[in-house]
């Protein structure tokens with residue numbers, strides 16, 4: 401079936417609005433009550449009880465970067481951006497594009513580079529970015545680009561040296577310079593899918609470069625320690641083992657900070673990732689800490705099995721992973737169901753565009769070659785992966801979390817660095833439809849193949865894309 405069964409979705413019990421979210425298997429149905437009044441909906445001072453936790457998280461972040469010269473940060477970040485801009489221009493120039501006043505449209509650029517369809521969004525982003533930075537001109541009348549400012553050999557060699565200077569100042573290990581240079585050199589092959597970034601990020605299975613990217617640099621160090629302190633203080637006094645689910649735990653950069661902050665706490669820590677590669681190394685990485693278990697988990701599939709029962713977690717941590725969800729609203733609704741009353745959702749997310757990522761890490765975020773559609777939420781058709789801090793807060797609110805203030809707070813020297821800690825606490829004072837009742841009603845109306853795989857209750861439906869169909873009672 402292609403579209404949602406519109407007639408069957410009318411007059412569902414307790415449902416005022418719904419959203420039909422397609423794929424990857426059968427669809428998911430999100431349902432919300434008829435618009436709740438503000439007074440009954442939410443605790444208007446929801447962040448107040450957490451003011452101390454927010455303060456202590458911020459202090460832990462600051463302590464983790466004590467002694468670093470944060471005032472240099474904007475200038476070093478700009479250096480990194482400049483190197484990336486030169487790299488993009490160099491790749492286009494070496495493909496003999498824009499020579500001798502030539503003008504090309506996007507299709508011609510993609511063809512000349514031999515870009516694999518799944519990476520086309522990255523090249524489109526390069527073109528827009530170069531235009532925004534005045535290093536390429538665009539003629540809206542003809543839809544063609546022209547007059548690329550390409551770096552000469554001397555300028556590019558200087559940029560490579562500056563890259564290492566910026567890398568050091570931002571707290572990345574030397575392997576990061578090697579990684580950025582290796583991806584820059586191989587970009588034509590990477591865009592054609594004749595090589596993969598994974599081999600460069602994990603040479604011979606080694607995780608040093610990835611650890612530098614998610615643990616050692618200053619913004620990550622700040623965010624990981626702030627997230628850890630938030631979990632420790634936000635759950636203080638809780639009885640029994642603290643039940644934590646970590647999603648996309650990868651090289652454990654945040655895990656380690658969290659376990660250190662909980663050194664005196666009994667934990668039931670489920671370390672998960674979509675890839676087995678990370679599960680194998682997790683135990684060694686984390687010194688076989690008692691209470692630690694590992695499991696596969698994909699944020700794009702419905703949670704299933706004994707590790708993922710409703711209400712079974714006190715905390716869910718997802719560091720630099722949730723942007724991989726094809727529909728953020730669906731992923732948040734599924735995660736919320738796994739949390740008990742008052743449960744905490746702690747995200748670390750990049751909320752700022754880094755040009756350097758456009759020539760390296762973004763290649764890891766393209767859809768897979770056989771994926772029918774990419775993002776089906778507010779990012780659909782926009783050639784972007786990341787949400788802004790305000791968009792995250794809105795998504796958390798709609799899914800049924802009281803969002804806490806995003807950290808580092810506005811005005812902090814690391815606030816513009818991109819890595820933000822985004823926290824929500826399960827909100828329980830709202831009227832929501834009963835997903836089981838909705839599913840039972842649909843079972844009576846629809847043949848099995850047409851039913852949604854899951855029904856999740858949310859507090860609000862976010863109007864979104866052209867793909868995720870929405871409805872309200874007629």
Ligand SMILES: C[S@@+](CC[C@H](N)C(=O)[O-])C[C@H]1O[C@@H](n2cnc3c(N)ncnc32)[C@H](O)[C@@H]1O
Pocket residue numbers: 614647648649650651652653654673674675678697698699700718719720721724725
């Ligand atoms: C950017 S890394 C962050 C790693 C980790 N959080 C850390 O700080 O070390 C993203 C991680 O998310 C995992 N990942 C990617 N897509 C995922 C998905 N759909 N579901 C769960 N994990 C996913 C990757 O395998 C990788 O380990």
